[in-house]
Amino acid sequence: MFETRSVRSRVLLQLIVTIAVVPFLIPIYAMVSRSFSGAGWGNYAAVISVPGFARFFLNSAIVAGGSIIIIYIATMMAAFGFSKLRVRRKEVYFWMMMAALTLPEVVLIAPLYATAVQLDLLGTFWSVILPIAALQIPFTVLITRGYVDGIPDTLFEAARLDGANTWRMFWSILVPLARPMAVALIVLVLINAWNAYLLPKVFLTSEDMGVVTLLPEFFRRQYNDDTPKILAAAVVTAIPTIVAYIALQKQFERGMAAGAIK
């Protein structure tokens, strides 16, 4: 994009970027270096051997997996219906959904908490998965509908003439053709669900249902402010996400970019 012809300007640019990156490394450096103080690797050994540690990761996987399945099915079906099928007043339904596009989750916690208490749903994974799905679906439907609109109608008409029913059209045409969009969508939901903090904090109150974002607090209780161990726990928690990102850079960036068009 920008030309740096002379050696001097090239070195200067490299220097500026390197200096600008330093602030990003400070918290990471602070976290990693302090996590080794005292017992060294012993801090990590202690953290990993805490009973129930793996449970947090399993619970996060349940929340993320459940959200992905519900959102994927509901989104693909809705995008198919909105884009290719005959629905009376479909734009009214569509805009009802889009009105919730930028709704922040904090406005849901008071009414949902009250409801969850009454329905005895407090402390079930549903109380987290359903709000996550509800808040993501308007957006995922918006981008997927836009994508499905780009698939020619004639494809579906031809299938129809060949005797395919609606289900067959969905399964054999739409699902395979919408796969690139589905990947971006799944990564986006995965990041959001894995990193969700407020909803699990309010609704998953029992210790054995904690998700990874609740680990720092768990270890603070466990270790009475033994900072190196808390930081070791944070490092261990961050590593899977960082590895996943480095392995799937393109997909992550596409998923996050998709999240920006609200």
Added chain:
Amino acid sequence: MTVTAPPELRPVGSLDETRAGGRTRRKPASRLIPGGFVWILPGLIISVGLIYYSIVYSGYLSFFDWAGGRSRMIPVGFDNYVEALTNPVFWTAVRNTVIYFVAVFVVQVLGGVLFSAAMHSKILFANVYKVIIIIPVVVAPATLAPAHLQVWQTNGTFNQILESIGFGFLVQGWLGQSTTSLLVVTLVGCWGSIGFGFILYFAGMAQIDPEMLEAARIDGAGNLRILFSIVLPNLKPITISLAILNFITALKLFDNVWLITQGGPAHSSEFLGTMIYAETAGSSRNLGYAAALSVILMLIAVVTSVVIQSRSRERVANSEELPRV
């Protein structure tokens, strides 16, 4: 919130459904297009159902004092709203939201443009830099909060750095002072959001026509001139998207604030998100007051979205394309 209305509903089955080019052989659509209400139903029930139910229930709850569970609901009329709007803490939260939004937005735009411009200019180790600035975006704020505490506490990394470079007189308890707690929360917000701006700007810059840049260069434009006269105007839709997203983020901010300062000391770093949380799940909860705050927050979000939307019509054209990364 800003989307073009998809193609208007044609009366399905009408015979005038001809497309450009005189392709009149299309069959009446009703035979070809099957009905599909059941297909949109699951999405509608989960999202519209749950969200609209919550909003209506919020509105209802906001007229009561209620500690939740089996305790009695006391009807109080508009008292919760009056209490919110006359509470100085509420106005502190509003002020903090505005400050946070402006500061993070500006830093995100500047940082995002700087990094994406640099990484489009063949620097060494570009991928390493990229991973470093995006890690704060992909790892949960809740996971990284202990690291920020370690940086900003009184005997923490930041004060150590200050001392080692001769700025020891600036050493202070950043988290424990009502004058600096908001600064810390805002800086952590900047730290976590530059990478996101970078992703969008980097993708946007890749889509700028190289011939346009070449032409400008032949006409004698320098790097800065190209940046301000060609690159940035082309990226305006992204900047507007970032403004909206940042505003919503500031309105609902909770994770970092709660884990780093808990909104304190003395409510100096309070945000609407932390206020609603404390009233929903705190020890002296009042779900009615939390609901009233939620309704106010929602109104601010809706009004602002509508204002931004009507101010930036040109954005509409770009809002349905997925930026290619």
